[in-house]
Amino acid sequence: MPELPEVETTRRGIEPHLLNRRIVQAVVREPRLRRPIPADLARHVENSEIHAVQRRGKYLLLHCGCGHLLIHLGMSGSLRIVPADTPVQKHEHFDLVLDGGHCLRYRDPRRFGLLLWTAEDPAAHPLLAPLGPEPLGPEFDADYLKQCAHGRKSAIKPFLMDSHVVVGVGNIYANESLFSAGIHPARAAGRISLTRCKILVHAVREVLGAAIAQGGTTLRDFVDGEGKPGYFKQSLNVYGRAGEPCVDCARPIQVQTLGRRATYFCPHCQR
């Protein structure tokens, strides 16, 4: 589920409920996520106030007390604000109970997510430090992309999905951005001209921006902080549309595996 637009949608949904609230209790029902939830988490966060709710790539950062909570939603994670007495359902692995009677509840069937605590500058955390620039920020431009791709033989699609190149572009939006830019997903990253890098950067920004504006993409179970789905699915041009007509040329959309991920494209419009 969650690529950057879904994480940003989640951030925007939960932020107003969290800012300046105090965490009165951290309840961990299932610590076995991709990495175990630290046993001493409660000690760090209980009775601390949430000062900021930020995002870096697909990580959510809750600045509370004298450190940060890092939350990653993995493939199937979601966060919701619910009344603290709401009955717990399957796969709801932890709650941050807030003063005022609500709690932030995390659900993640596949348990690929993360909940970690760091007392340092979160940007220096080993998981965040090596991340590439934000796709919507000024650092991500054609010159950067061109330089980054120099000499790389990897196909552009898995290259674009590499969080060390640029953060936040997962499978759905890599497919959509490449379609929008008219670039074939299997083209070697190092063999894309500066002009086309410019087009691609623009496409990534447009696609992500539009997805955020529509509350993200709900394929199966993504919901925002209020439990509502995203509406970008209806704007998808290629993802999940194998065999259906290309919106530009009406020829059938192809699907093939690239870098072990389903890759959708129009061989006529993408070169």
Place this chain on the structure above:
DNA sequence: CAACGGACCTGCCTGC
């Protein structure tokens, strides 16, 4: 160092 495969999990869908 780049590229690739395996691993971490559950749920859902398909086909036998």
Place this chain on the structure above:
DNA sequence: TGCAGGCAGGTCCGTT
């Protein structure tokens, strides 16, 4: 109907 197999929005880590 049951079950095995494949596939799914992510990304870390170890090996070539």
